[in-house]
Amino acid sequence: MFRMKILYFASLREHLGRSEEYFTIDTKTTVKVFFMENISGRVKGLNPEKFLYAINEEMADADAELSDDDTLAIMPPLSGGSRE
Amino acid sequence: MTRIQQDDFSMDREIALCLGDRRDAGGVATFVGIVRDISKDKKILKIEFSHYGAMADKELAGVRRTAMERFDIINLSIVHRVGTLFPGDRIVGIAAVARHRGPAFEACEFAITELKKKVPIWKKEFTEEGEEWVEETP
Numbered sequence: 001m002f003r004m005k006i007l008y009f010a011s012l013r014e015h016l017g018r019s020e021e022y023f024t025i026d027t028k029t030t031v032k033v034f035f036m037e038n039i040s041g042r043v044k045g046l047n048p049e050k051f052l053y054a055i056n057e058e059m060a061d062a063d064a065e066l067s068d069d070d071t072l073a074i075m076p077p078l079s080g081g082s083r084e
Numbered sequence: 085m086t087r088i089q090q091d092d093f094s095m096d097r098e099i100a101l102c103l104g105d106r107r108d109a110g111g112v113a114t115f116v117g118i119v120r121d122i123s124k125d126k127k128i129l130k131i132e133f134s135h136y137g138a139m140a141d142k143e144l145a146g147v148r149r150t151a152m153e154r155f156d157i158i159n160l161s162i163v164h165r166v167g168t169l170f171p172g173d174r175i176v177g178i179a180a181v182a183r184h185r186g187p188a189f190e191a192c193e194f195a196i197t198e199l200k201k202k203v204p205i206w207k208k209e210f211t212e213e214g215e216e217w218v219e220e221t222p
Binding site: 076079 | 136139217
């Protein structure tokens with residue numbers, strides 16, 4: 001069993017109505033698969049490729065593997081701003 | 085030399101901090117980002133800036149570190165505000181100290197561009213028509 005803490009930010013936090021959750025899953029998984037199985041269905045039109053991720057406060061790819069006790073931050077894309 | 089805070093800041097103070105007692109500095113380039121009163125033809129009432137504290141501190145320090153390595157500068161400071169800001173309020177201040185102006189300007193531009201790409205700070209605009217997160221639609 002893997003227990004993980006998930007952090008939500010900005011628009012995703014509002015959509016889900018919470019800033020964090022704990023999940024316990026049976027098998028090892030990647031960030032992307034976790035997102036598809038646990039987050040995608042809760043808010044319409046979410047694309048895991050568009051989000052930024054951090055595992056234990058280090059930026060991570062969607063293909064990164066999650067381990068027991070990890071804290072995964074799911075972050076909406078940054079606004080970027082305009083130079084022009 | 086990098087900070088995220090709710091309070092306003094003074095660029096004079098940022099420049100003084102950044103400059104210290106270095107007498108080999110030939111110039112300071114600065115950038116100050118300010119809340120506009122209009123966005124996509126809508127009148128802005130206020131903007132709320134939120135962040136992922138631990139990551140934002142780390143990424144902001146990383147932006148400074150990269151700029152210090154990449155450009156021939158003496159020092160660089162970056163301060164970014166979070167919380168509720170109103171049109172005219174300062175959002176971000178950057179000061180780059182260098183022996184010559186070229187690297188100072190380049191480092192300043194690099195820092196604001198990288199900050200916007202890498203530091204997890206989000207903004208939500210409040211207009212007369214409602215509120216909207218400023219981000220690509222995921």
